[in-house]
Amino acid sequence: MATTETIEILDVTVIEPRLKHPTIFEWFDKLQGGDAFIIHNDHDPKPLYYQLLGERGNVFKWDYLEQGPEIWHVQITKLTPAAGETVGELVAKDFRKAQVFKKFGIDFCCGGKKSVAQVCEEKGINQTALEQELKSLPETTAGRDENFDSWELGFLADYIVNVHHKYVREALPALYEYTTKIARVHGNRHPELLEIAKHFVNVANELEAHMPKEERVLFPYIKQLDEAKKNGQSIDRPAFGSIQNPINMMEMEHEAAGDELEAIRELSQNFTLPADACATYQVAFAKLQEFESDLHRHIHLENNILFPKALELEKEVLK
Numbered sequence: 001m002a003t004t005e006t007i008e009i010l011d012v013t014v015i016e017p018r019l020k021h022p023t024i025f026e027w028f029d030k031l032q033g034g035d036a037f038i039i040h041n042d043h044d045p046k047p048l049y050y051q052l053l054g055e056r057g058n059v060f061k062w063d064y065l066e067q068g069p070e071i072w073h074v075q076i077t078k079l080t081p082a083a084g085e086t087v088g089e090l091v092a093k094d095f096r097k098a099q100v101f102k103k104f105g106i107d108f109c110c111g112g113k114k115s116v117a118q119v120c121e122e123k124g125i126n127q128t129a130l131e132q133e134l135k136s137l138p139e140t141t142a143g144r145d146e147n148f149d150s151w152e153l154g155f156l157a158d159y160i161v162n163v164h165h166k167y168v169r170e171a172l173p174a175l176y177e178y179t180t181k182i183a184r185v186h187g188n189r190h191p192e193l194l195e196i197a198k199h200f201v202n203v204a205n206e207l208e209a210h211m212p213k214e215e216r217v218l219f220p221y222i223k224q225l226d227e228a229k230k231n232g233q234s235i236d237r238p239a240f241g242s243i244q245n246p247i248n249m250m251e252m253e254h255e256a257a258g259d260e261l262e263a264i265r266e267l268s269q270n271f272t273l274p275a276d277a278c279a280t281y282q283v284a285f286a287k288l289q290e291f292e293s294d295l296h297r298h299i300h301l302e303n304n305i306l307f308p309k310a311l312e313l314e315k316e317v318l319k
């Protein structure tokens, strides 16, 4: 475990395969908030990242200290719960703040569980400059149709499906066509387009598997909780134990989808069009950007509003 002097290293290469992940989880569970350990491995332990996210939630920081080709060192730090309001909570109250966080390169949807001070420290951002910009937003209450934080949860779940899931399903076929076409036509001169097309297929596949899980399992349960509360009833414990389990899983999948879009943004150098870009190239990049902003808003509504409120609601109405 981490001591005041050094951070302990867990050499995963010498652990019996079936014990690797349980040992890492054991080390992680023993950490106090703010403490860390380093895993030493002979391949990229990224799958472990998603497993940890799925089973423990967004409660740790993952930093590559060494990234191959022969050894990988990753520092895993258990986060201390954010003191004060988190980035996600600030955006939940006033969606206009999302624009400011975006400008400073701060992830307000998947990475929204950190306080402003925490993200500024992590990313080397001038906190005073950021706070000034947040304060300079005109003093108006968020418009009625933007005030998601005040919506009933069942209504919010329906809104997400009717607006965002519908958008994703409509956008995917066209985007698939554009990204494949520009990769085929311009891939010789712009090889990054081949990579972009692959990342797009990954995110499309992930979302096509992800949304039905929300629509068939998680959201109906949230609506059931909402109904029970309204009728003053209590309900039986669900088959998945607690809503925390599917929520961790959904948040892990959000993170994976967000990572694919981040890769697309980097490969395209923030969607910068080359001088020889044809009309399809322009449409593809514009549509990819639109898709990214829609997904950020979609994930924000789930991670920062729907899920935390559903967790609280479950505590109230479970037998």
Ligand SMILES: [Fe+2]
Pocket (backbone or CB within 6 Å): 160, 164, 165, 211, 214, 298, 302
């Ligand atoms: Fe969703």
Ligand SMILES: [Fe+2]
Pocket (backbone or CB within 6 Å): 210, 214, 250, 254, 299, 302
């Ligand atoms: Fe989702």
